[in-house]
């Protein structure tokens with residue numbers, strides 16, 4: 001097979017947004033939900049178990065179809081974001097789905113309302129197929145309020161905290177950043193601005209960051225106030241009303257990771273703060289400066305700019321997968337065989353890359369923007385890794401197939417490492433080797449330590465706000481957080497005190513960020529085990545992926561002999577990085 005850059009085919013989903021098949025899908029969904037609503041009156045602790053199973057199975061079937069329609073809308077929009085039909089269809093679909101969701105909510109609420117004893121009869125029968133799904137709904141039982149209270153929260157959230165979040169995003173998304181590039185002042189978006197801090201011009205890097213936090217800082221007082229309101233609302237609802245023990249434990253329950261495991265992760269990470277400081281000091285030497293500035297942490301050390309043809313890139317990825325296990329290559333190939341990959345760069349096409357899976361009966365879809373850079377090959381391996389993960393878990397029902405957030409990046413990151421190892425093994429050019437390792441550790445910094453310190457700041461900020469801290473207090477605490485993170489390895493400009501008001505995650509999904517660190521360190525530790533064990537590791541790894549989202553994440557790992565409860569496990573991930581820094585330190589600086 002030859003691999004050519006091009007667009008995917010969405011035919012396996014629907015022939016077109018306005019096809020009779022799509023119209024039929026909407027009608028079927030409408031009909032199925034109306035049918036499902038009839039269960040409302042039948043739900044009771046002593047209802048027939050068969051009937052309960054039918055309700056679950058119907059819901060599963062409807063969810064598959066709803067996911068297909070939603071996936072089509074998303075992919076249709078991604079292939080050309082300027083397409084009016086795609087925009088309108090996306091909006092229509094979202095509105096329709098929100099309506100359906102509200103009409104089926106009653107089932108979860110009823111299920112949560114049962115006593116432990118009352119669920120036993122149902123669980124015995126449903127266990128094998130729907131066990132974890134049903135369990136995960138019930139995990140929230142102790143924190144669920146009465147139906148009228150839940151309704152009030154929902155209704156008030158629309159115009160309350162959700163409106164606040166929308167305002168935050170409306171305000172910050174219209175920011176324009178003015179920076180002089182090549183002697184000309186340009187108006188840039190944040191994305192365009194941030195691309196420049198990865199560039200070779202040291203002065204420009206500094207100007208970009210100064211402009212970024214000047215713009216955010218000018219609104220710092222008001223953005224900080226919005227953050228205070230969101231955090232207060234989060235605490236009022238989750239701790240005072242629902243009874244969670246701490247702000248972070250809300251996220252831990254959604255991720256289904258025990259509090260102690262997250263505490264252990266954060267604690268070990270804090271102990272390893274010095275690792276990246278060593279890396280930044282080393283980077284200063286290579287960039288030929290006494291000390292790095294915070295502006296320089298993403299500066300390129302690279303000199304070699306190799307270009308790759310798409311076909312060669314695909315072959316390289318598939319070969320690397322094949323060497324790890326033929327199963328991985330075979331699954332990845334399915335994405336190409338079924339024309340489920342969109343690889344070319346086109347105007348209007350969504351930037352970046354992603355893998356999308358919906359109905360487990362369908363091979364996932366992958367979108368990349370292939371430019372021929374070494375990075376693009378890594379991205380290809382990453383997204384195909386996601387696809388492999390989904391395909392290995394395709395035997396589960398739709399509720400159990402998608403892995404939960406902390407495990408969602410396992411196969412993608414692991415696949416990237418498999419590829420990089422292969423590249424390093426084949427690369428004889430020392431400069432290229434050095435560049436690969438530099439960018440590996442740089443990426444690890446951004447996904448691990450940067451996110452850990454965001455989470456540590458969030459933990460502190462939530463406590464401070466409960467104790468009436470001002471926006472200035474928070475900005476000062478953020479500065480201290482940065483000083484602790486970087487030690488004496490960098491100089492930090494005063495404007496960084498406003499960095500926290502520029503991080504959408506801490507506004508939108510409190511404590512989301514630690515999952516990035518969890519995922520990346522987990523993979524580093526797993527990869528380490530693979531290196532030590534070789535072949536015998538592969539089936540255990542495939543077992544983790546095949547579990548999808550059918551069990552609590554910690555149990556999935558336990559079954560594969562991976563114990564994330566101990567500090568030693570997490571330290572193992574950092575040790576891999578430490579050895580990479582050792583390797584770089586051993587190279588004489590020219």
Ligand SMILES: [Zn+2]
Pocket residue numbers: 382386409412
């Ligand atoms: Zn990913």
